[in-house]
Ligand SMILES: [Zn+2]
């Protein structure tokens with residue numbers, strides 16, 4: 001389940017040096033199971049400047065090791081990507097859990113809409129907001 005052990009490899013394979021601050025950020029992320037804010041992560045890494053934490057998260061985001069989760073209330077959290085590739089999010093407004101899902105036909109449809117509008121697409125994200133199966137209670141499938 002964990003993507004942490006190969007995250008460091010991926011960083012180096014893509015030509016980035018695994019500096020001490022980057023390793024510390026990766027370690028901290030490996031031990032989070034909930035979506036986090038830069039502030040929360042930064043508080044757990046008192047020896048690393050917030051700007052460094054922020055830049056590292058940006059880099060990990062480009063490598064799809066971490067993904068950005070825009071919340072319904074306008075806030076932003078980050079999570080360790082479980083699949084390590086492009087995906088969409090189901091975000092529970094009660095417990096805050098984030099579930100990944102993948103849908104190539106949705107991606108194709110989004111790209112087609114951009115093309116039809118003459119729009120040059122750089123990327124997309126999709127967030128679905130609501131309540132997860134466990135928050136909905138026993139009856140939900
Ligand atoms: Zn994600």
Ligand SMILES: [Zn+2]
Nearest residue numbers: 092095132135
């Ligand atoms: Zn929930």
Ligand SMILES: [Zn+2]
Nearest residue numbers: 086087088107
């Ligand atoms: Zn997509």
